[in-house]
Structures are given as structure tokens and as C-alpha cells.
Amino acid sequence: MKAIIYETYGSPENLKLKEVNRPEPKADEVLVKVLAASVNQADGHLLSGTPFPVRFSSGLFRPKHQILGADISGVIERVGKDVTQFQVGDQIFGDLSGSGFGGFAEYAVAKEGVLAKKPKNLTFEEAAAMPMASVTALQGLRDLGKIKKGDEILINGASGGVGSFAIQIAKALGAKVTAVCSRRNADLAKTLGADEVIDYAVRNFTQEDRKFDLILDGPVNHSLNQIEPVLKGGGRYVAFGFSMEALMLGSWKSYRTGKKFATLMAKVKKDDLVLLATLADEGKIYPPIQQNFTLDEVPEALSLMKKGKISGKLVITI
Ligand SMILES: NC(=O)c1ccc[n+]([C@@H]2O[C@H](COP(=O)([O-])OP(=O)(O)OC[C@H]3O[C@@H](n4cnc5c(N)ncnc54)[C@H](OP(=O)(O)O)[C@@H]3O)[C@@H](O)[C@H]2O)c1
Structure with a gap:
């Protein structure tokens, strides 16, 4: 699969589009075909390895997880044997930040608790703009x-x-x-x-x-x-x-x-994603999207985000 990879801490120029192995879901995980992702300041912190305390979880000298991207939306392609709440073909959205990131790629694995059914009235890009x-x-x-x-x-x-x-x-x-x-x-x-x-x-x-x-x-x-x-x-x-x-x-x-x-140290919870999806479907909230990028343009999206002058969200179509 194609993914945006970084092997050393640094700037968006460190990010490269590469062909890598598709991840394998564990028994309590699902494999998601990622259709859209969005960019968060958290991706920028992990990319640069700053502030320094982020390295206690992301790797002291080099990144432990080489694919960034917390927010995703997509379709479930496989389910582990212990998965009970999702089936192949379900359209989902969620936040992978608590489980190693990995959203800037064609496929990602996730535990059930960080995903929910995608809001029906939103596109995949709009849904990916929401979680974090x-x-x-x-x-x-x-x-x-x-x-x-x-x-x-x-x-x-x-x-x-x-x-x-x-x-x-x-x-x-x-x-x-x-x-x-x-x-x-x-x-x-x-x-x-x-x-x-x-x-x-x-x-x-x-x-x-x-x-x-x-x-x-x-x-x-x-x-x-x-x-x-x-x-x-x-x-x-x-x-x-x-x-x-x-x-x-x-x-x-x-x-x-x-x-x-x-x-606040926010933590993704399925119940919160479900509530937010309901608010979105009722038209009470919507994700304002400043700009749409493709997977190979993730470095540009992260450069723009680093400037800190975003209006709403930057999304990636995969
Ligand atoms: N605690 C958590 O769990 C958690 C979760 C997510 C994010 N965060 C953190 O929360 C912060 C914001 O995240 P975000 O995703 O909302 O960032 P963002 O999308 O980059 O938005 C930052 C906003 O700050 C505004 N801004 C810049 N200078 C300002 C000023 N002097 N006064 C008022 N507004 C100003 C900018 O608006 P203008 O262009 O209009 O200036 C911009 O829209 C980041 O530090 C991020 O790391 C924390």
C-alpha cells in the first residue's frame, strides 16, 4: 500500500510517499480502507518530536510509528476474530492517536473503541475532519x-x-x-x-x-x-x-x-464520536474545511498547518 512515511524527526520535507506492507489487524482490531484523513497539530508535534516530552511516547531518538495521521474515515475491510461491533463494509470514522497513528496511508488498523459509524450526511472528507x-x-x-x-x-x-x-x-x-x-x-x-x-x-x-x-x-x-x-x-x-x-x-x-x-488532554471515546455523528447528521455541527489535499500532498498540508493560521480543517483524500 502507499503511505506517507517519516523515519527521523524533523520538518515536513522528511515525509516521503512510499510503498509499504499493509498492516495486519490483531484479534481485537479492524482493517480500514482509509478514504480520507485530516491533519492535526498533533501530527506536527510528532513529526518534529517537539515539545520534547512527546518523545517519551513516540520514541526518544527516532519515531516509533512511521506513519502519521490520527483522523480517518473509510470502510472496514477485515475484522479480527474478537471484534463485535463492526462488520466488513461498515463506513466509519475515528481517531488513531491513542493507538500509534497510521492514517496517512491506504490502509490502517484500529481498535473498535476509537471508531464509530460515519455520519450519514457527511462525505468521507467531512467525516475525517471531525474526530480529534x-x-x-x-x-x-x-x-x-x-x-x-x-x-x-x-x-x-x-x-x-x-x-x-x-x-x-x-x-x-x-x-x-x-x-x-x-x-x-x-x-x-x-x-x-x-x-x-x-x-x-x-x-x-x-x-x-x-x-x-x-x-x-x-x-x-x-x-x-x-x-x-x-x-x-x-x-x-x-x-x-x-x-x-x-x-x-x-x-x-x-x-x-x-x-x-x-x-485538557482529550481522549477519543466511541460514545463521544457517536454523539458528534448524531449532531452532524442533525445539522447542528459541520466541519468547515479550508482545503483538500491528496495523499502525496500531506507534506504541504503539514507545512500549512505549522503556520497556525488555519480556518477550520485541512483534509486529505486517499
Ligand atoms: N488538549 C488536547 O487534547 C488537544 C487536542 C487537539 C489539539 N490540541 C492543541 O490545541 C491547539 C489548537 O489546536 P487546533 O487544532 O484548533 O489548531 P489550528 O487548527 O491550527 O488553529 C489554531 C487557531 O488559532 C488561532 N490563533 C492564532 N493566534 C491567535 C491569537 N493570538 N489569538 C487567538 N487565536 C489565535 C488561528 O486563527 P487565526 O488564523 O484567525 O489567527 C487558528 O485558527 C494546538 O496547540 C493543539 O496542539 C490539544
């Missing part, structure tokens, strides 16, 4: 953010992969949403449902005279001391981008202020 970003948004809002109907929510980094789903999920759950993004992406944020958009080049949301029940933060470009005054009493701050400060001092800051400061 939409699950992260859902778990940030619901599990750590304890979102409630009527909450006033601010999403920093609202036009990226995670943020664009967070706007839509928050609106579907009855919140009032303020989106922080560039002027270039203001129309996208409004189309996704934002009630208000703040252009970060013009206004600093931490210096405004208003408060929020929940702040969801991807760029993590403000300190906890700057964030705290714009949270209401009992308000919650959830960093989904990496925040050393929230990781180290979040509990202490929560104890001191009575507000909650947390970092």
Missing part, C-alpha cells in the same frame, strides 16, 4: 468546562480545528458564544454561530470590562493572572492548547480563587 478536533471541543466544554444552557463562553482560537467545533457545540448546548480570532476569520466564526467576534489584533479580551462563565483556550497566550479577572465567580478556564502554567499552578489557583483552571 470535535472530541477535544466536546470534552473541553462538557467534561472540564461543565457547560450549562445560557452560559457566557469565550473561545480563544475560535477559527481553528478545535475552536470551530467548540463554537458550534457550545451553541447547540444553548450557550452564548464570544469567539476570539483574526479579522480574516471573523465571518467564519459568525457563520458557525458566534454571537460576538473579537479580533485579537484590535482588542485584548483580558482587558475588557466583562466576565465569562467559561473560557476555552487554544493559543494560551495570556497568563492565569490575566485570565482570572474575566472569569465570573465560580467560572471555569480550560486550556486545550498546552499550558505549563495551568498544568503546574491550575489547582493552586483554583483553590485560591474559587474559580477552576484546568488543562
Whole structure:
């Protein structure tokens, strides 16, 4: 099969299209014919091997898994003998990040728990745009953010992969949403449902005279001391981008202020994929796609993603 391979940590130029052996599913795995994939910042971190702690799981000196790609959609081609929830021919989508990646290839293997039936109303490309970003948004809002109907929510980094789903999920759950993004992406944020958009080049949301029940933060470009005054009493701050400060001092800051400061490490769950597929089929969320690439163009997609100015998602047709 064709796959995009990397053998050493580095930049997108390290990625090569090669012919490799098709993976063999274990007894509790399925073999998926991958029809589409999407690109996440996680792929970029694994490609570069940075920040350094990613290497504790991905290989200290060279990558343990040579095929990147977490988000996939496709058709089940074979099932292991212990698989109970899927059959050959099922159309699925899912996130392979917890099981060695491998999505930038014609075939991938996966355990049942990281896959769900593809939303019927979406194309394979649209479905592949969803798993990691939409699950992260859902778990940030619901599990750590304890979102409630009527909450006033601010999403920093609202036009990226995670943020664009967070706007839509928050609106579907009855919140009032303020989106922080560039002027270039203001129309996208409004189309996704934002009630208000703040252009970060013009206004600093931490210096405004208003408060929020929940702040969801991807760029993590403000300190906890700057964030705290714009949270209401009992308000919650959830960093989904990496925040050393929230990781180290979040509990202490929560104890001191009575507000909650947390970092999210999202984990794909079948039930969440099923819920998100239902929301997609009901037309409550959809994946905004900035650009479509082919398998041999994965290096270009990762170069573009590295610049951090994405509007929605980048998808790969395989
Ligand atoms: N915790 C987890 O489990 C988890 C899961 C997925 C992702 N992540 C992390 O979450 C972060 C975001 O991921 P993503 O997939 O949403 O990334 P993305 O698609 O690259 O989006 C990043 C967004 O940030 C916006 N942005 C850049 N500078 C900004 C600023 N100063 N203020 C506000 N927004 C700004 C950009 O919008 P403009 O172009 O409009 O500037 C862009 O749309 C990454 O660090 C990623 O590694 C964590």
C-alpha cells in the first residue's frame, strides 16, 4: 500500500510517499480502507518530536510509528476474530492517536473503541475532519468546562480545528458564544454561530470590562493572572492548547480563587464520536474545511498547518 512515511524527526520535507506492507489487524482490531484523513497539530508535534516530552511516547531518538495521521474515515475491510461491533463494509470514522497513528496511508488498523459509524450526511472528507478536533471541543466544554444552557463562553482560537467545533457545540448546548480570532476569520466564526467576534489584533479580551462563565483556550497566550479577572465567580478556564502554567499552578489557583483552571488532554471515546455523528447528521455541527489535499500532498498540508493560521480543517483524500 502507499503511505506517507517519516523515519527521523524533523520538518515536513522528511515525509516521503512510499510503498509499504499493509498492516495486519490483531484479534481485537479492524482493517480500514482509509478514504480520507485530516491533519492535526498533533501530527506536527510528532513529526518534529517537539515539545520534547512527546518523545517519551513516540520514541526518544527516532519515531516509533512511521506513519502519521490520527483522523480517518473509510470502510472496514477485515475484522479480527474478537471484534463485535463492526462488520466488513461498515463506513466509519475515528481517531488513531491513542493507538500509534497510521492514517496517512491506504490502509490502517484500529481498535473498535476509537471508531464509530460515519455520519450519514457527511462525505468521507467531512467525516475525517471531525474526530480529534470535535472530541477535544466536546470534552473541553462538557467534561472540564461543565457547560450549562445560557452560559457566557469565550473561545480563544475560535477559527481553528478545535475552536470551530467548540463554537458550534457550545451553541447547540444553548450557550452564548464570544469567539476570539483574526479579522480574516471573523465571518467564519459568525457563520458557525458566534454571537460576538473579537479580533485579537484590535482588542485584548483580558482587558475588557466583562466576565465569562467559561473560557476555552487554544493559543494560551495570556497568563492565569490575566485570565482570572474575566472569569465570573465560580467560572471555569480550560486550556486545550498546552499550558505549563495551568498544568503546574491550575489547582493552586483554583483553590485560591474559587474559580477552576484546568488543562485538557482529550481522549477519543466511541460514545463521544457517536454523539458528534448524531449532531452532524442533525445539522447542528459541520466541519468547515479550508482545503483538500491528496495523499502525496500531506507534506504541504503539514507545512500549512505549522503556520497556525488555519480556518477550520485541512483534509486529505486517499
Ligand atoms: N488538549 C488536547 O487534547 C488537544 C487536542 C487537539 C489539539 N490540541 C492543541 O490545541 C491547539 C489548537 O489546536 P487546533 O487544532 O484548533 O489548531 P489550528 O487548527 O491550527 O488553529 C489554531 C487557531 O488559532 C488561532 N490563533 C492564532 N493566534 C491567535 C491569537 N493570538 N489569538 C487567538 N487565536 C489565535 C488561528 O486563527 P487565526 O488564523 O484567525 O489567527 C487558528 O485558527 C494546538 O496547540 C493543539 O496542539 C490539544
